[in-house]
Amino acid sequence: MILEFKNIDTHYGDLHVLKQVNYTIGDGEIVSLLGGNASGKSTTMKTIMGVVRPTRGSVVYQGQAIERMPTAERVRRGIAPVLEARRLFPRMTVFENLEMGAYLRKRGPEFDQDLERVYALFPRVKERRNQIAGTLSGGEQQMVAMGRALMARPKLLCMDEPSMGLSPIYVEQVFDIIQEINKQGTTIFMVEQNANMALSIAHRAYVLQTGQVVLSGTATELRQNPLIREAYLGEMQVAV
Amino acid sequence: MTTFDLLLQQTINGLSLGAMYALLALGFTLVYGILELINFSHFNVFMVGSFVALFVLQAFGLSGQEVILTGLPLFGVLLVAFIGTMLFSGALGLAIERLCLRPLRNVKGPAAMITTIGVSYILFNVILLTIGADSKNFPNPLPVIRWKLAGATLDFRVVLIWAIALLLMAALYIFVQRSRIGKAMRATAQDAEAARMMGVEVDKVIVMAFFLGSALAGAGGLIFGLYYNFTSFIIGFTAGLRAFTAAVLGGIGNVPGAMVGGVLIGLIEAMGGQFIATAWTDVIIFSILVLVLVFKPAGLFGRIAPSKS
Ligand SMILES: Nc1ncnc2c1ncn2[C@@H]1O[C@H](COP(=O)(O)OP(=O)(O)OP(=O)(O)O)[C@@H](O)[C@H]1O
Numbered sequence: 311m312i313l314e315f316k317n318i319d320t321h322y323g324d325l326h327v328l329k330q331v332n333y334t335i336g337d338g339e340i341v342s343l344l345g346g347n348a349s350g351k352s353t354t355m356k357t358i359m360g361v362v363r364p365t366r367g368s369v370v371y372q373g374q375a376i377e378r379m380p381t382a383e384r385v386r387r388g389i390a391p392v393l394e395a396r397r398l399f400p401r402m403t404v405f406e407n408l409e410m411g412a413y414l415r416k417r418g419p420e421f422d423q424d425l426e427r428v429y430a431l432f433p434r435v436k437e438r439r440n441q442i443a444g445t446l447s448g449g450e451q452q453m454v455a456m457g458r459a460l461m462a463r464p465k466l467l468c469m470d471e472p473s474m475g476l477s478p479i480y481v482e483q484v485f486d487i488i489q490e491i492n493k494q495g496t497t498i499f500m501v502e503q504n505a506n507m508a509l510s511i512a513h514r515a516y517v518l519q520t521g522q523v524v525l526s527g528t529a530t531e532l533r534q535n536p537l538i539r540e541a542y543l544g545e546m547q548v549a550v
Numbered sequence: 551m552t553t554f555d556l557l558l559q560q561t562i563n564g565l566s567l568g569a570m571y572a573l574l575a576l577g578f579t580l581v582y583g584i585l586e587l588i589n590f591s592h593f594n595v596f597m598v599g600s601f602v603a604l605f606v607l608q609a610f611g612l613s614g615q616e617v618i619l620t621g622l623p624l625f626g627v628l629l630v631a632f633i634g635t636m637l638f639s640g641a642l643g644l645a646i647e648r649l650c651l652r653p654l655r656n657v658k659g660p661a662a663m664i665t666t667i668g669v670s671y672i673l674f675n676v677i678l679l680t681i682g683a684d685s686k687n688f689p690n691p692l693p694v695i696r697w698k699l700a701g702a703t704l705d706f707r708v709v710l711i712w713a714i715a716l717l718l719m720a721a722l723y724i725f726v727q728r729s730r731i732g733k734a735m736r737a738t739a740q741d742a743e744a745a746r747m748m749g750v751e752v753d754k755v756i757v758m759a760f761f762l763g764s765a766l767a768g769a770g771g772l773i774f775g776l777y778y779n780f781t782s783f784i785i786g787f788t789a790g791l792r793a794f795t796a797a798v799l800g801g802i803g804n805v806p807g808a809m810v811g812g813v814l815i816g817l818i819e820a821m822g823g824q825f826i827a828t829a830w831t832d833v834i835i836f837s838i839l840v841l842v843l844v845f846k847p848a849g850l851f852g853r854i855a856p857s858k859s
């Protein structure tokens with residue numbers, strides 16, 4: 311087990327967003343978090359990263375409670391984010407964005423290795439390394455956002471809607487690469503609205519509804535679940 | 551003097567003023583870029599800096615205008631004066647951040663900005679009450695060397711001011727572009743939450759912005775003294791407001807913008823004083839500011855923040 315949420319409550323002021331939420335994420339898994347708009351998916355990610363503090367409950371990472379740990383320390387211990395809507399540093403170059411991903415690490419052979427790995431996964435990123443990040447296309451920016459996270463050499467990669475706003479070709483490419491990253495040994499916790507794609511690569515998934523986990527199970531189980539088929543896989547054309 | 555000579559002379563003067571405003575504008579822009587805070591205490595960090603510079607020079611036995619230094623002694627005295635002044639001003643900026651602003655970090659609304667105005671007035675009055683209301687002669691150990699440039703005069707002092715300002719600005723620019731913490735400063739200015747999630751400790755970045763900005767303000771204070779041969783407790787407000795205008799003109803938060811804005815304000819001040827009337831300087835400067843902002847709300851080189859989707 312690499313990460314565990316134990317009865318987590320998160321508030322923004324009076325707004326109660328996460329309600330008694332429990333997740334467990336095993337070493338080496340791809341776990342997907344599904345749910346409609348405003349259900350608390352991004353808040354989950356921010357709670358893991360520590361930019362939002364839970365009001366109750368415990369976040370356990372590698373056997374240690376981290377809910378009071380500063381964000382930088384979590385990053386140092388191997389948690390890295392791919393943020394919703396990419397959130398690159400728009401006026402820095404692609405290479406500088408990658409460097410920021412490795413902010414807490416020393417420059418040296420390991421950095422160079424990771425850079426080569428990122429360039430190998432995303433040849434397009436290598437081509438564009440001197441371009442200002444804000445001028446890249448959405449798909450290219452997503453590649454950089456993933457590359458930036460990999461530069462932290464993470465044990466746990468937290469991805470918030472990596473397919474958002476991408477054309478179908480890019481979506482497939484992104485999911486292929488996520489699987490590849492996972493095979494190379496990184497655990498992945500991934501928020502997705504694209505349930506179809508998410509369930510096709512995830513081992514397990516949770517479904518969040520207005521801050522509560524209403525369903526969880528293996529990807530195969532969830533794909534068979536009538537509620538999921540209806541609400542998230544679009545079989546009955548019901549809007550989420 | 552012909553009109554051309556006057557233009558040339560005022561360009562020389564304007565560039566000297568501009569160098570000083572640019573150094574001062576950088577402090578506003580560095581802090582604003584990261585905290586979106588207009589730091590009015592910066593005005594009087596500059597003023598205090600000019601007094602610190604005065605004391606350092608006095609400590610070298612320089613008080614009136616009579617001692618002229620050249621060569622290595624001049625270089626040594628200036629080096630110590632600049633480093634001493636910048637370290638002291640930098641430390642003052644750090645103290646202001648730590649004691650007065652950090653406790654308000656998560657308070658919404660104008661509390662932090664009002665605090666900077668309060669700190670500004672405290673510095674102003676402390677200098678007034680301890681040093682007095684008279685302006686103080688600023689030692690000028692520089693040799694008098696003048697070059698003729700067409701019909702205009704170029705002073706050694708002016709060239710020295712340009713050289714020092716350029717050196718400091720180049721150093722700052724390289725620091726912000728190339729150093730690890732400089733990159734963290736830029737990243738934080740562009741997206742503070744994302745920078746945090748890369749492992750940037752935002753407090754350290756803020757401390758660095760205050761230190762660098764305040765140190766440059768100290769250098770500006772020393773340059774003010776060398777240029778005008780006096781200093782006084784009131785110099786912070788006029789120069790500070792013009793430098794702040796320079797930062798807004800260049801696009802607040804934008805480092806090269808602050809440098810260009812500073813030079814522009816210096817030139818406008820010099821030309822306006824020559825060709826219109828000195829008394830109208832502020833009217834001209836602020837009219838140009840209003841005009842620029844009406845047509846380019848983010849300043850000449852500013853960017854409207856990109857939306858996050
Ligand atoms: N910083 C904040 N301050 C106040 N409320 C917030 C903040 N961030 C999010 N919220 C609110 O918390 C709720 C959950 O937001 P969250 O971003 O976690 O949703 P989400 O599941 O990621 O939605 P989406 O699919 O639209 O990205 C929403 O109602 C949102 O308005």
Ligand SMILES: [Mg+2]
Binds near residue numbers: 351352353394470
């Ligand atoms: Mg979200």
